Amino acid sequence: MVEPESLSILVVDDSEFFANLVAETLSEEHGMATTAVTDPREAVSIAAEGSIDCLVSDYQMPDLTGLELYDAIVDKTDVPFILVTSEGDETVASRAIRKGVDEYILKQDINEADALELLANRIDNVVDRHRTQQKYERLVANAPDEISQVRLDGTILAANETMARAFNTTTDELAGQQLSSILPEDVADNRRTQGRRAITAGSVVTFQDSIGLRHFHNIVVPLTTGSEKDSVQIVTREITLQKHNEEQLRRKKEELTFINRIVSHDIKNDVSVISGWADVLTEHTDPEAIEMVERIRNTSDHIAELAQIAKDFVDSIEGTTDVALEAIDLGETVDTEVSKLRSKHDDVTISVGDDIAAVVRANELLSSVIGNLLTNAIRHNDGAPAIDITAEQTATTVVLRIADNGPGVPDSEKEAVFEKGRKGAESPGSGIGLYLVSKLVDQYNGEIWVEDNEPAGAVFAVELPIYDPEMN
Known part of the structure; x- marks a missing residue:
């Protein structure tokens, strides 16, 4: 959770009494830096400056309603927005949520709460979520992997810069396109299929695919965010070099296996034959030449030891990790x-x-x-x-x-x-x-x-x- 003293709050209400009451209580009881205004148009200007952490607005105001105020600032700033109203109409709440308002709260609830405790908690929560979301978006934007949000019909809802660079385009141009317009049809169809698997299972799905000589590892995460509940996030990492290295390793292991067969069979057999000949020579050699026979025997033993070492070494690395x-x-x-x-x-x-x-x-x-x-x-x-x-x-x-x-x-x-x-x-x-x-x-x-x-x-x-x- 964020620290209350770090928050700057803008309170908007056509009732000067209520606006000042809320602002003063949040400041005195909860350590927040607050500003109270009665004119929603003034609030638009303050919000556009980007100096506030959260905007708390009344719904029913003469110049602009709370939802109209939200529409006026949503394109200018990404500040968390809490709508306060005396109306309990579920239609208003539904409209607020659809538009993207972060929280909806009744005036009677915060009036009844001691020292606006409920409102202060809601402010703390929405700012915390907002900051976490910003960190996540920065992480996605700067990630080395290609990251996209895709509907199950293949429509790309959003993509990060890495994916845009991979297809020599921009993130805005990618949004709205079909996966099949940037990927081979079979690859796009498989990614849609894996997306449906993730949604059905309600869990992450991983798989690999290839485009020509390039290989990719994919992670599909089901999303449940508002109206985009039938979409998934696809994280794609190129693993072409890894696949190349794995193939090289496989070939080297095959070569080691071949060498191991030679060492364990052919060389050891030949050394045994040499040792046998040395034993025969011992019986038919004069004393002056015995030393040379012993050298042959010792060298043969040493070769046999080396062959066994080589075999053991290959055996130790030939298997799995x-x-x-x-x-x-x-x-x-x-x-x-x-x-x-x-x-x-x-x-x-x-x-x-x-x-x-x-x-x-x-x-x-x-x-x-x-x-x-x-x-x-x-x-x-x-x-x-x-x-x-x-x-x-x-x-x-x-x-x-x-x-x-x-x-x-x-x-x-x-x-x-x-x-x-x-x-x-x-x-x-x-x-x-x-x-x-x-x-x-x-x-x-x-x-x-x-x-x-x-x-x-x-x-x-x-x-x-x-x-x-x-x-x-």
Whole structure:
């Protein structure tokens, strides 16, 4: 509601006594700045100056009736208008409402009210509505979207500047035209149909349509304002660029799917063949060449790891925006990845705590998170790798820590290590694994960070939400 002291009120009544009484009471009891006049023609001049917030006028006056006064000022100013009359004729009230008068009130009602409380409230309400309407109209006029009011027969009642510019015309020229005169017939017919749906349902309807290569998103709002009750407001936003981007994204996802098939099948199969050949060569190679065979085997293992990382990464982004999360046994996942690591690296020492029995909210790619962190702990260690895995659990989260005895991570790199393609100068890795780990943990609504290990090495800490059946 508006503050009363901010309002300037013009009171018009051929009775000087009544005009002054109303003006003085509104001023003294309600803090309004008031002006009282008995000549309606003088009121026309004052209203045209645009300095008043509301005009309160008697209906039955000798020179101009209240409705004639309204007709005289309606084209000059947009001031709220309250009609006061001693007549209780419903015909007068009906005429006033049809013309656009904001309020209609009987003199006997405001006389009986203490300190004109009823009239003051009506003034406050109409000014509040008027100011809200002005803000809305400014918003519509300056909106970047095309906004129009349209009858169900397709007649455009009003349109904003954005729509006028879109059709290289003016808002006045658009008013009165048919939608089909500015839009293709099928598009105009569909928008009329959607308008009828909105009116019938009594609720907002949204839909998309296209004109040539251009695409639009439309919002249809049913209107119930006086004689225009069978009309709707249509808000139209061009989404051609969005559609173009969606198509590009769809094509990229198809390409990723194709690459994923190659990585998960062809490359992994070929690497397995190479590893098999290396095993055969070990039995038929002299001791001096064994080192070269070991290099072949290690490189093959590394390619296999990269292929698995690439597959997991594509899997993590190939689906929909909303990642499906489920209950995953953290302890079982850790045990599985530890067993895989031990089978490939005889020289690694791994200790697993007894406190990892937690069920977290993740998906099957959690194995890739743990597997990459374990592999990272070995790859960056030139000595005898030792890994310690522990967990701390609260009511809502569990923090898994994977500690190693490698060179550690400098403070300046503790956040950067999770960036795409980021790796140290001496790192044998690809810089993809930790980036994948970070993206997956983020999808799980978790956190990952690096700590210092004592006396040396790094600790990668992963915080994951505990699975809650009610939440899921």
